[in-house]
Amino acid sequence: MSTMHEADTLLAVDVGTVNTRASLFDVVDGRYRMVATGRASSTAGAPLFDVREGMQVALGEVSEITGRPFFDESEALLIPTTGGGAGVDAFVSTASAGPHVRTVLVGLMPGVSIESARRLAGSTYLDVIDEIGLTDRRGEEAQIDVILAARPDLIFMVGGTDGGATASVIRQIETVSLATSLLPTDQRPALVFAGNTNLGAAVMERFQNGAAVALVPNIRPSLEQEELEPARLKLAEIIGQFRSQRIAGFEDLNAWSGGYTMLTADAFSRVVRYLSRVYDPDKGVLGIDVGAAHVTVAAAFDGKLSRKVHSDLGLGTSLPGLLRHTSVSNVSRWLPMEVTEAEVRDYIFNKALYPGTIPAELSDLHIEYALLRELIRAGISRSRGDWAEGASSELMPPMEPIIASGGAIARAPRPGYAALALLDAVQPRGITTLVLDPYNLVPAVGAAAKLLPMITVQVLESGSFVSLGTVVSPVGRGHEGRPVLRIRIDPESGGEPIEGIIRYGQLVLLPLRQGEHARMTLRPERGFDVGFGGPGKAGALRVSGGALGVIIDARGRPIELSKNPERRRALNQKWLYEIGAMLES
Template identity: 60%
Template sequence: MSTMLDTDTILAVDVGSVSTRASLFDVVDGHFRLIASGRAPSTAKAPLFDISEGVRMALDQVVAVTGRKLLDDTDLLIMPVTSQGSGVDSFVATASAGPKVRTVLVGLMPGVSTDSALRLADSTYLDLVGVFDLLDSRRESEKIDLILSARPDLILVVGGTDGGAQDSVLQLIELVAVASELFPPNQRPRIVYAGNRELGAAIADRVGERLDIALAPNVRPSLRVEDLGHARLALGEAIAEGRNKRVRGFDELEQWSGGSMMLTADAYGRVIRYLSRIYDPAKGVLGVDVGANNTMIAAAFEGDLRLSVETDLGLGEPLPTLLRQSSLSDISRWLPSEMSERMILDYIYNKSINPATVPTEDDDLLLELALAREILRLSLKRARKRWPKGRDLKSTWLMPPVEPIIASGSVLARAPRPGYAALTLLDALEPTGITTLVLDPHGLSPSLGAASGSVPMLSVHVLESGSFVSLGTVVAPVGNARMGRKVLSLHLELEQSSEDVVGEVRMGQLAIIPIQQGEHAHLTLRPERGIDVGFGGPGKAGALRIAGGAVGLIIDARGRPLVLAKDPDRRRELNMKWLYDIGARE
């Protein structure tokens, strides 16, 4: 097992439901850099149900690029680095692949422990198939029937503050035990208890010999304190154990990583939380990932992480479920040209069957980006309900200040031009004030999170390198103004050029000023009365130093919230215009 205390070379593997990625990091001029990456189809599903083949193919691509031998003659990872330069010093692994974990949630009190458990379930790869609590009006027999009909892989039991309720919690445990023992021995669900910690020993004594039960830290140690982080890690172990029984190959990665393999969502949340501690404390850090089987929204405010994993929203297998929450008109409103409902439905169902397919036609690309917008909007709306007071949906309908926004997902990374990704994020997230859009094209964030526990500077070094692509600085004015009215004046001084840019922006505009990556500029903004650009209130001017990006300086004065035209022809016309404005089309 590597401690990564004196690590130079780190190999990271992330096993997704569609793709498996391998990334090799090494120290160059005193800083960690991405040396090579490989990507291969995942082999966790039928017919193989073994991730090893996908991992080997991804590693082979890294070997082909670097010439570095990673595996020995018996196909085992070489660690640490040999005198001949083979192998790596450390290995980390993350995974989101595997079947969904059918889960029944059993709580003590609605509004307290049950709500905390629901938030916990929403932050990881659980498919909730049943929920009840002590005050549920159903009879015990009906609750047992619920468990039997749900056929869960896992039962999460919560309740009682530390030192609080005991008898009622034990009553719930006994009910769960009775139901679980009615299953055949090889089909019994695993039980995770995350309630009153003082009952842990008693619960283990009562049912530990009869059932598979794991004790986790209390999700609600007191009425005013919620602690999901520690329980999430324990729950992750239970999820991993269940996954390993159905899909082969994970045991090998566990061995290579010294038993520190993480769920992709947990690792993703870790890197976002870490970055929130080193960036502007007045703002949060937002991470969004549009995957095939789920969508992740991670927001952290001075280390306070709020992680959401939407297992029913993704651009793969769960795509048809989007239609239960969004209408076809909700999807088509983002298209720059007319498309029939039949074409949209055909694409949705074909994509759900073949999630690895890549758009080859322009219409397919635009539709997939429209689907990504709607998925992100729904995911963010759900996630913000669980954000801290003052930043949640109850406090404000507008997005709170965040810096930066880190986005990943194949739909964004493989867009033919960066403007497509930038406009998708602007439409879906509607950032306010001043922020930076950063694209993670190689899907490195989970790997950085997995390694950051031992090598925290890895995240910062790689984020500041060319491995992450800055799309540009975004200025999104907030305030009421008529269309066409001036909302701000700007003065841009490029550090590498003697030419300044002076201008004004009007309501409804999407304005782009190209600033190349690697260049910097001094930006002065003077908003009109009643317009807030993020300098402390409406009408307040300010200046800051900004960096260039693949798109440049983006001034999105289309309004917050973004209101699309009601007339379909006018709406499509504007959608096309914005694609040209942001450089996605020429």
């Protein structure tokens, strides 16, 4: 692979559960831009289990758009670019498709090492089947039975501080060693040991039974210290190997990508963490990626990243898992029309069986986006406990920006439709910006960031991402129709200022086109906070326009929906109309 100074063209491929996407980036006027993108149905699953088929179709679309061939006669990727303009200078790949790695966690203290292991497992594509800890009431024989019954692909062992007591950890090592030795040789799980580093030799001595063993630095070297990154990298490597063994074609992606295909969640989160370092240090950055089989929620505060991959949530194969975290009635509360619970359930299970289908009727579209709201709400709710800020508050911590990715987001029939779904689901407070990733580019620029450091900021500032606009969400309670905010927008272009009074319960769009800037002055009424230091505090700031201009969401935080079904449906219709998303059947 060529050096980053020579890499003008970059090809990125992302293999998802439903879609495989390919994107070509090139330097235009001295800055990286996405110049073409292609999409195809993924072939990582049944019946082909070969990522190359879908990848070839997606790359074929890019090649047809650009006139650039990517492969030689032997179907090898041309790297670097040839003199005739074929091939690319660099290639990166990301993937979220593939079976989950069935995992058993083994550790000592539930609130210490096991908690850290649980947090780490929840940040990637592991499916934790069971946990074994020091306080486990099951005896050794029962613990062995747990491992035998689980038939795990991976055992993730933690426990003990560096230089601390070893007896309890050694007993667990011996229990796990005995259990794995009872499994057929070809079914023995991989083992990652991330506990007391003094026990590395003991682990290797007891696992001479054919199991693949990896020793990594302790995730809890002391009670006060947590070090997850080395173990995270090893787990990512194991997940990649697991997929390559079961799905053809990943070996090609790995070779072209310089050795490995990055996990989509890792690449997505890298961008979120980067943005938290360059945006307002007093606010966090929130990234939400809703796929067919996973919902990834990444939040970063001044470079401190927290991420959760919810493998039981998704707008496809994992959709039935949503009902373990919410109810059908909670889904229905976001609908602008009457739908029976049976219709919602039917939609959920049909979508799980046929995740690639798109809504054919307006009622189906409304149901899908109601489900999207609850998926995002469930994902955020289950993630916030690990956030560096605002974990205990009912309200969202201040965020700037909020980035949303995923097929349903990209398919929104109108910008306002996507915006309303995000406002309902996330319920941001104060001032933020809503950004859509319609071409699924965040994983691509995240994977390319180390190779091409400038690509992240340059592509994010390009037109490939859709800024829906600046959002102002006053926090406070009031009566419908009561004034909550006085606003003035002075365009930098010199046009007429826009002034208005915002009333409680309104959704208001004020014009400010994409690429335009203005000075926005906010004067909240007593009892309402827009983020300038407390309730009633006024202030001004420079804002950018977007697809919807400036969005004022004066519905209060948290949004309180009417318990009367007819009133609730009427409000949902009103909000769709106010945000410019009303659709005709």
